[in-house]
Amino acid sequence: QAKVGGRNQARFYDCSMSRDLVRRREIEAELRAAIQRDELSIFFQPIVDLETGRIRTFEALVRWFHPEKGELRPDEFIPVAEETGVIVTLGNWITKQAARAAATWPEDVTLAVNLSPLQIRAPGAAIGILAAIREAGLAPERLELEVTESLFLDDSESTGAFIEELSAVGVRFALDDFGTGYSSLGYINKFPFSKIKVDRSFVSGPKVGRKSDAIIRAVAEMGARLDMAIVAEGLETIEQVRAVSAAGCTLGQGYYFSRAVPDYLAALLLAQERNPKGVNRAAVG
């Protein structure tokens, strides 16, 4: 009796495990083709100056509109792309597409692109990124690469060379999801980050309170002293915006301002912000 129950349970687990595995295998197989089939697209989420409300940067976030599976989130397919090495091809494509859009924006608006550790360690990574922005006509000073602390867990030599090579020509670096990984001050001391993005778990959710507020204040204070901008991620309410501003963050990102939008809407947001009347006329006429 117990044996039957046990077997059924085992079968149940096997089934759900293999369903997961099947889905991963499918994603893996389809990811390469997805680029050619035009199923992937780059969306852009504004990063806003908390004092003026103006858009300073757009972060490129990849989206996959699968014909059968619907919209797949990057959290589902980026890890598969990393495991299989497809991330290198995918990453080059993302940088190229994003840079093309960014080249059409006003010159004071910058582009942020997320990089996986694997992409950075691939041979010729720095050259690939420079080629992508050169082809698109985007100045290196307008590109900001977002990396997470996991990048520094091993192989810091090639990582250091990558960051130095790109920094030397004006590309900037942001430390993403700060506070979720090892948050070692050693990385901040060693590498030339111009921005720190405080993870959204410090802004909303069960871990938010006096302690998280004090941590944001301390990070903002450090940012001010080191000439680094501090971005608060995941701002969804005006209360959160006020709290992080009061804590000393200078930039903000989150649904309160805008979700990630397609390139034509990003361009429209910029146009609206710069010349509201002109855009309204154009829309009406």
Ligand code: C2E
């Ligand atoms: P990330 O770089 O930390 O990007 C921010 C994520 O938070 C995005 O999710 C964004 O849509 C989401 N977000 C922004 N504002 C809010 C908010 O107010 N509330 C909530 N709940 N979420 C908010 P997304 O687009 O699903 O991306 C997830 C992660 O996938 C990214 O985290 C990044 O690590 C990775 N990713 C996305 N695009 C790329 C890419 O092109 N290349 C690489 N290597 N990784 C990417």
Ligand code: MG
């Ligand atoms: Mg990011």
Ligand code: MG
């Ligand atoms: Mg982040």
Ligand code: MG
């Ligand atoms: Mg993240």
